[in-house]
């Protein structure tokens with residue numbers, strides 16, 4: 001079969017579905033998608049798998065909270081995850097749900113093989129158990145309280161199946177030695193080797209206290225526990241027991257965050273070795289996006305959502321930022337400020353501007369047809385050289401997963417083209433034959449550079465590069481262009497430019513950030529009064545777990561969760577760069593809080609001082625325009641523009657700190 005393409009299989013983690021994706025999940029998945037597109041353009045037949053991990057006690061609880069049967073809850077979550085990936089231009093080939101029948105069968109098959117080979121035995125697991133939540137707390141010690149409900153834990157012993165991980169210390173160490181690139185980046189490898197050298201304990205892989213899981217055949221009520229279930233999804237996605245038919249196993253690349261490295265580089269290869277199945281070729285461990293140097297989490301109120309960013313700046317802007325901003329493998333900081341700055345400088349003023357001005361000049365001078373270039377001058381040769389070097393460097397860096405460096409090289413070429421246009425000044429040339437020929441050379445050269453950077457940037461910016469490709473009137477789809485054949489000089493002469501489409505309109509930074517934050521706040525704290533405004537897919541947001549349907553009644557215990565108190569405004573000031581926000585300090589009886597309120601257009605700060613207001617005091621802190629807001633001032637939203645009118649206590653002398661109930 002001489003024409004068969006080489007195969008490449010890569011995966012993201014199978015994400016746990018008790019919540020919705022934030023920028024961390026988005027990061028891994030965008031990287032996977034870009035690698036998938038890149039490998040296709042390099043001639044591979046690629047399968048990329050992502051999916052949802054739908055079992056376990058946390059899903060059980062989240063479903064209960066949402067008032068749904070588990071199967072319905074996870075189905076909704078899977079739809080929501082898929083919808084978001086679609087919006088971000090991520091086209092996974094396989095989306096595994098761990099509740100899929102084919103996956104269930106694969107897990108049971110893998111278990112059977114491990115058991116037949118003597119690596120599974122029945123034993124007893126002793127741990128700290130919360131009888132109210134029906135769950136073991138894995139990190140707890142005897143005498144600890146439950147981290148969820150605060151009640152005392154009990155030491156309980158249950159019958160479990162164990163996996164003989166201890167038998168794999170030597171095989172794993174041998175494997176790492178024989179496959180030095182299995183764990184990447186290099187720095188992560190030593191951490192794992194010393195962990196394995198320290199000795200491996202057998203692993204409990206089933207539970208009897210969990211109901212929502214894959215049953216161990218003939219051994220009910222045993223269900224598989226977390227990793228034996230979730231990791232196996234990588235294999236189920238490409239055929240499970242019939243993996244040989246599809247020919248995508250072993251996996252070429254697992255992309256994982258640094259918190260799950262051990263499961264992927266120790267447990268997973270050991271499970272596969274025990275079942276006598278091929279082990280994946282590589283696990284690539286990446287860092288995290290941090291907010292003010294802290295890991296993002298919902299409870300800290302510093303979670304960044306992808307959808308508001310994509311809505312405001314376009315999905316390509318989000319994709320570009322996460323791949324350009326941090327070195328793959330290391331941690332990096334996330335800030336809206338850096339995001340919008342990059343958007344304006346690299347996308348609006350960079351790629352977007354180069355495309356639109358080149359097209360406009362070809363339109364004006366050559367009737368929108370790519371002109372035939374005349375003889376080249378040394379400055380033209382210099383640009384040709386830069387571009388040819390860019391092809392080499394951008395591909396080499398991408399191949400090594402140095403995505404930021406690859407994009408840096410591409411954008412250096414864009415900057416070189418801008419400089420070239422500025423110094424050659426085609427707009428200053430006249431209509432004489434010599435000048436027209438010079439103009440043709442300059443514009444053809446610029447358009448050719450633009451074509452090349454468009455091809456190179458396509459894996460990261462699939463949407464906007466497709467638009468530039470159309471604009472340049474190029475044949476076929478840019479996605480189908482073969483990177484190995486990319487050379488200077490392939491831009492066809494005489495073709496008509498396609499329709500110009502808006503690429504990256506410049507945005508005003510503070511306004512853009514304000515709008516992103518407003519959309520994010522709405523997604524995190526959906527307003528129950530405005531259900532019609534929410535797009536259909538957003539109704540399955542994490543809010544689905546907590547917020548009742550609009551007409552549904554809530555119990556008094558739900559209302560009691562919201563702690564509202566009378567507060568008195570002590571100071572009020574405007575926030576530079578945010579025309580809707582006021583920064584307030586509010587006395588709530590027990591303490592003075594800093595709270596941001598979106599009332600700046602309707603209330604003078606000076607006139608608010610001393611005013612008594614209703615404050616939600618147990619809202620998770622969040623940042624608005626970089627200013628921490630610790631609570632919420634209650635206001636009516638009036639009229640179509642949503643004018644805020646503060647709730648207050650004009651007739652009574654209420655005590656500061658009094659609770660509203």
Ligand SMILES: [Zn+2]
Pocket residue numbers: 130131132133146147148149150151
């Ligand atoms: Zn508990």
